[in-house]
Amino acid sequence: xxxxxxxxxxxxxxxxxxxxxxxxxxxxxxxxxxxxxxxxxxxxxxxxxxxxxxxxxxxxxxxxxxxxxxxxxxxxxxxxxxxxxxxxxxxxxxxxxxxxxxxxxxxxxxxxxxxxxxxxxxxxxxx
Numbered sequence: 001x002x003x004x005x006x007x008x009x010x011x012x013x014x015x016x017x018x019x020x021x022x023x024x025x026x027x028x029x030x031x032x033x034x035x036x037x038x039x040x041x042x043x044x045x046x047x048x049x050x051x052x053x054x055x056x057x058x059x060x061x062x063x064x065x066x067x068x069x070x071x072x073x074x075x076x077x078x079x080x081x082x083x084x085x086x087x088x089x090x091x092x093x094x095x096x097x098x099x100x101x102x103x104x105x106x107x108x109x110x111x112x113x114x115x116x117x118x119x120x121x122x123x124x125x126x127x
Contacts, residue, residue: 037103045078045100046115052077053096053119060085060092061121087123094119
């Protein structure tokens, strides 16, 4: 009986391959989930800022005092928002800005992000 010239190659098993794949994929999935959470927070905050600006402008345009109009806007605006009202003869302009806070403050180390909105309304005539 003759022996083969080369010894047989050792068998390769795929043992541990799944662990390696999970170790590579898991951080990517976590980062993707965090990015989606950030985008949702950004969108929700922007919508609330737009609503607050619109609500404040409507109230100021119907001859409510600036304090009353700002109070109505703050009920809609996110915490920490700034609301400013400016008037000309026939136009009210409201600007609202707010910091974006990600879910559970996870993104605080990235620094502040701010969204803002401006609404303009024609002053309603008083009879």
